[in-house]
Amino acid sequence: MPQTTLDTILDGRRSQPHQLIEVLQDVQAQNGYISEEAMRAVSKELGVTLLEVYRVASFYKAFSLSPRGKNVITVCTGTACHVRGAKLLINQATAQIGVETGKMSADGLFTIENVNCLGACALGPVVTTNTDYHHHMSPGKMRKLIKSYQKNNKEEAANE
Amino acid sequence: MTEKVSVTIDGAIIRAPKGLSILDAALDHGICIPHLCRVPAISDLGACRLCIVEHIQNGRSKVTTSCTLVVKEGMVIHSNTEKIKRLRRNIAELLVAEAPNSRAVQDVAMRCGVKEVRYPFRNNNCILCGRCVRICTGRLGEKAIGFVGRGMDRRVVAPFDLKSKLCRECGWCSDLCPMTMTPCGGPMHKGQERLCTNCESKQTSLDQMTGYCVACYFGKGFQCERHPERFTGIEE
Numbered sequence: 001m002p003q004t005t006l007d008t009i010l011d012g013r014r015s016q017p018h019q020l021i022e023v024l025q026d027v028q029a030q031n032g033y034i035s036e037e038a039m040r041a042v043s044k045e046l047g048v049t050l051l052e053v054y055r056v057a058s059f060y061k062a063f064s065l066s067p068r069g070k071n072v073i074t075v076c077t078g079t080a081c082h083v084r085g086a087k088l089l090i091n092q093a094t095a096q097i098g099v100e101t102g103k104m105s106a107d108g109l110f111t112i113e114n115v116n117c118l119g120a121c122a123l124g125p126v127v128t129t130n131t132d133y134h135h136h137m138s139p140g141k142m143r144k145l146i147k148s149y150q151k152n153n154k155e156e157a158a159n160e
Numbered sequence: 161m162t163e164k165v166s167v168t169i170d171g172a173i174i175r176a177p178k179g180l181s182i183l184d185a186a187l188d189h190g191i192c193i194p195h196l197c198r199v200p201a202i203s204d205l206g207a208c209r210l211c212i213v214e215h216i217q218n219g220r221s222k223v224t225t226s227c228t229l230v231v232k233e234g235m236v237i238h239s240n241t242e243k244i245k246r247l248r249r250n251i252a253e254l255l256v257a258e259a260p261n262s263r264a265v266q267d268v269a270m271r272c273g274v275k276e277v278r279y280p281f282r283n284n285n286c287i288l289c290g291r292c293v294r295i296c297t298g299r300l301g302e303k304a305i306g307f308v309g310r311g312m313d314r315r316v317v318a319p320f321d322l323k324s325k326l327c328r329e330c331g332w333c334s335d336l337c338p339m340t341m342t343p344c345g346g347p348m349h350k351g352q353e354r355l356c357t358n359c360e361s362k363q364t365s366l367d368q369m370t371g372y373c374v375a376c377y378f379g380k381g382f383q384c385e386r387h388p389e390r391f392t393g394i395e396e
Contacts, residue, residue, distance in 0.1 A: 049303040049326070054319040058308045065161055 005030055006038060010045050017048045024057055033064040061115075069104045069111040071149050074128045078117035081124035085138075089125055090114060092139040096146050109153055110146070167190065167235040169213075182226035182237055183211050193239045194248065194253070194272055196264065197289035198227045200297045200338060205290045214238040235370030245365050248272050254279060257354055259287045263349050264338035266356040274355060281353035285339055288314060302326050305333060358387060 009026045013019040023046065027038050034057050043050040057063045073093055090101060093112050099105040101112045118126045122134045123135035127142065134145065162177040167246050176185035181204060186193050198209035200272040213226040216236040226239070238244065255265050257279035265287065290307070293316055297303050304327035318324040334340055343356045351363035389394050 041321075050319045051297075051303045051306045051324065055306050055308050056311075091376075133175050 006041055008041070014045050015047050016025065017046055020046055020048055020053065020056060021060075024063055026055075028063055033036055033066060035067075043055045064104075067104050067108075070109050070153075071129055072111045072113060073146075074113045074115055074118070076116075076118045076120075076124065076126040077114045078124075081117075081120035081126055084124045086114075086125045087129060089142050090140050092142045093146065096143060109150070165231055165233040166231075167231050167237060169237045172238055176231045178231065180230045180231050182213060182231060182235070183275065184227075185231055186226065186237075186239065192250075193226055194268055196268055196287075196338060197291060199291055199295065202294045204228050205294060207288060207290045209271070210248060210255075212244060212251070214241055214244055229248065230361040245273065247286060249274055250308075253277055255287055258282050259284050259339060260351060260353040260355070261285070261342055262339045263343050263356075266343050269355065270357065277355050283348070283350055286316060287338065288316070289338060290316075291336040291338070292316060295332045299326075300330065300332065302328065304328075341345055364396055 009023060013023060020042070023042055024034060027034050027042070031038070033094070039057060040050060042048070043053045046053075057065060073100045075081075075086055075089050075092070075093065090112065094100060097105050097110045097112065099110065100110065101114055104111050116129065118133075119133065120126050120133070123133075125133065125137045127134045127137045127145070129145065129149070134141070137145075162179075164175045164177055167176055167182070167185060169182065169189070169191055172189065172191070172352040174185055174189050176188070177262065179186075183193055183195060183198060183204075186290060193213065195208070195210050195211040197206075198211065206228040209225060211226045212223050213229070214221045214237065215224055215229065216222075216238065221238070222245075223244070226237070229237075251266075251270050252269040253274050256269045256274060257277050259265050260277075260281055260283060277297050288307070293306050296305050304324040305316055307314055308319075309315055318327065320324050345356065
């Protein structure tokens with residue numbers, strides 16, 4: 001991670017161990033994940049032992065320790081969504097993108113994750129892409145959704 | 161002189177100094193409550209759950225770990241009721257299923273009266289008792305290893321699975337680990353795990369000698385300070 005962005009995150013928070021989670025959240029928001037170097041730097045600047053930083057970062061599901069794709073597709077696999085075929089959605093997504101759940105795709109565009117409940121069981125199966133919620137998903141809808149993201153990315157690349 | 165309070169453990173009235181845990185008070189007076197994760201002079205975690213007791217409060221009984229229960233005036237504790245024995249046997253059974261390759265775990269299971277293991281063997285190398293973590297972060301004031309992850313993924317590691325720069329190689333973590341003593345028959349490989357019953361005829365189980373510390377040799381693996389070759393490493 002570039003030193004400048006980390007500096008802006010850490011500004012005014014140095015040597016304040018209680019700011020650990022906030023700093024990690026900012027790093028996560030900035031980079032999409034928390035790298036080993038970032039953790040080492042945070043540990044040094046906040047005066048928290050590396051173990052503590054690693055422990056906190058590995059404990060919360062909101063923090064990712066490995067790089068994540070530009071678009072994070074989260075499939076709910078809670079009881080209600082599972083019953084309504086969340087497994088099919090995961091199969092569709094992993095096959096179409098060609099990557100396991102929890103890993104970043106080779107082009108850096110997608111990460112597929114599964115969570116245990118998104119709290120919208122009546123609308124299941126639920127899928128979120130970044131911050132958008134999609135209800136009553138089916139493998140067909142999933143295919144179109146992924147296609148649309150791939151198309152958007154191509155257009156963006158063409159415009160640049 | 162420290163203030164003392166009276167507690168009743170298994171019907172015996174014990175005068176124990178304030179701030180002591182029920183487990184320590186019981187052990188000091190020769191009442192054996194099986195335990196595994198406790199190490200004298202470092203903070204208690206209540207991780208192994210073996211030292212559970214019944215705490216009678218307002219006519220109701222509450223099952224709780226005695227190592228984290230601090231003595232209070234007039235407390236009534238039962239450490240060997242049928243209910244406690246049943247629960248403790250089950251906990252010991254789960255521990256053996258998790259890590260059969262430890263003499264400490266096998267011995268404590270035998271002492272708790274485990275006769276068969278009804279759970280699939282996992283054969284892990286760690287029961288997450290937290291002894292190594294507590295000696296490292298608490299007693300020695302270093303932070304080289306610790307619990308990482310959550311739930312099923314919880315494990316003891318140094319950051320990034322590398323050796324920590326803070327580690328002074330004092331070796332206390334491995335000294336205190338209950339996994340360092342293999343069962344007498346040698347390590348069990350995957351698929352060969354079993355409940356070790358070698359000592360059954362030689363040793364007293366809790367069923368035969370309820371509640372009394374018999375200075376059993378079982379303490380050797382996990383350094384029970386009542387063990388004849390008692391563990392004297394850390395003293396206040």
